[in-house]
Amino acid sequence: xxxxxxxxxxxxxxxxxxxPALATAALTSVALLSQSANAAPEADDKPSxxxxxxxxxxxxxxxxxxxxxxNAAKEKTAKQRKRVDTLLDGxxxxxxxxxxxxxxxxxxxxxxxxTGASAPDTATFLLADTPQDYFDQTQLMDRMTGRQKVAVxxxxxxxxxxxxxxxxATESLAxxxxxxxxxxxxxxxxxxxxxxARELLSKLTAEEKARLAAIEREKQQEAARKAAELARQQxxxxxxxxxxxxQQESGSSSSSGSSSGSGSSSSSTAPADSSxxxxxxxxxxxxxxQIGKPYVWGAVGPGSYDCSGLTxxxxxxxxxxxxxxxxxxxxxxxxxxxxxxRPGDLVFFYDDITHVGIYIGNGMMxxxxxxxxxxxxxSIYYDGESSIxxxxxxx
Numbered sequence: 001x002x003x004x005x006x007x008x009x010x011x012x013x014x015x016x017x018x019x020p021a022l023a024t025a026a027l028t029s030v031a032l033l034s035q036s037a038n039a040a041p042e043a044d045d046k047p048s049x050x051x052x053x054x055x056x057x058x059x060x061x062x063x064x065x066x067x068x069x070x071n072a073a074k075e076k077t078a079k080q081r082k083r084v085d086t087l088l089d090g091x092x093x094x095x096x097x098x099x100x101x102x103x104x105x106x107x108x109x110x111x112x113x114x115t116g117a118s119a120p121d122t123a124t125f126l127l128a129d130t131p132q133d134y135f136d137q138t139q140l141m142d143r144m145t146g147r148q149k150v151a152v153x154x155x156x157x158x159x160x161x162x163x164x165x166x167x168x169a170t171e172s173l174a175x176x177x178x179x180x181x182x183x184x185x186x187x188x189x190x191x192x193x194x195x196x197a198r199e200l201l202s203k204l205t206a207e208e209k210a211r212l213a214a215i216e217r218e219k220q221q222e223a224a225r226k227a228a229e230l231a232r233q234q235x236x237x238x239x240x241x242x243x244x245x246x247q248q249e250s251g252s253s254s255s256s257g258s259s260s261g262s263g264s265s266s267s268s269t270a271p272a273d274s275s276x277x278x279x280x281x282x283x284x285x286x287x288x289x290q291i292g293k294p295y296v297w298g299a300v301g302p303g304s305y306d307c308s309g310l311t312x313x314x315x316x317x318x319x320x321x322x323x324x325x326x327x328x329x330x331x332x333x334x335x336x337x338x339x340x341x342r343p344g345d346l347v348f349f350y351d352d353i354t355h356v357g358i359y360i361g362n363g364m365m366x367x368x369x370x371x372x373x374x375x376x377x378x379s380i381y382y383d384g385e386s387s388i389x390x391x392x393x394x395x
Contacts (some may be wrong), residue, residue, distance in 0.1 A: 290313075
């Protein structure tokens with residue numbers, strides 16, 4: 001290695017001490033490199049505005065998914081609590097009957113003791129841990145009168161039923177405690193996701209917030225364009241269906257046989273369509289009356305709503321009962337294509353079905369979007385066409 005080194009001129013350094021010029025240059029280079037090394041990670045670590053927007057949207061979606069889990073756990077908790085209360089009432093009633101049976105047996109024992117008949121056997125029976133074991137001894141059974149036998153049978157029955165009810169109540173209480181734990185976990189998850197989203201947004205500068213608002217406006221414009229395109233498709237489809245129906249009606253009028261067949265077909269579909277339209281109109285009237293009310297996760301009205309709470313309340317106003325969560329509501333009707341969507345249909349979003357709105361026609365819907373927003377009318381393409389999962393007709 002030494003043979004490849006270039007020899008240093010004599011007199012340029014002394015025992016490890018650099019000349020002032022070289023030392024200054026070296027220190028300057030080290031400082032610059034240090035600043036560059038420290039500055040680069042800061043620039044790389046700061047997410048772009050688009051990344052922040054995506055992260056915030058993802059957090060809101062995760063919060064909405066956790067909200068559905070919270071709603072399901074809350075509903076399950078309410079049902080389980082009602083069951084526990086019913087079981088505990090049953091235990092109390094059984095205990096009362098057991099006490100009455102015990103008192104009746106006690107009166108028989110006291111009477112036998114006074115007369116001196118079978119006192120030791122009766123006392124032993126009453127003190128036994130398991131009365132049925134003692135009944136196996138035929139000696140006592142032979143001495144008992146028919147009335148006493150009925151009283152003993154009643155006591156054994158009441159004791160068995162009481163123990164059974166107590167066991168059911170114990171198991172239900174354990175399930176209730178587990179469900180309440182799920183409820184707390186879901187609630188904590190929602191709160192954490194929302195806090196993370198707020199923290200990300202709070203770090204944006206005024207300029208970045210303005211740019212983010214501009215990006216949002218562009219998305220809304222594109223969503224409105226897609227909604228208008230869907231409205232044109234639906235209008236064209238409806239017109240084609242009406243023309244086909246008219247042609248069929250005019251063609252069938254030439255023969256009485258085909259006329260009667262056509263009449264029965266139209267009469268069977270028209271009442272169903274009319275019935276749904278009437279209910280949908282009531283649901284939409286309710287939904288429109290909620291516009292401007294805030295989104296609050298887990299809320300079912302009347303002052304605030306989450307997405308599935310709004311759709312559930314709207315259809316309840318029309319006399320139709322829907323489940324509480326989005327992933328249950330999606331199974332509460334008939335799935336239809338997007339081009340066949342009618343006012344009142346439910347539009348579901350994302351692969352995990354974490355959002356829902358109520359269709360009002362022309363590619364628009366009423367929904368409770370996310371925390372920090374209000375119930376509003378909006379294009380069903382508000383988060384892009386790929387976000388639409390399915391359309392369901394609930395009644």
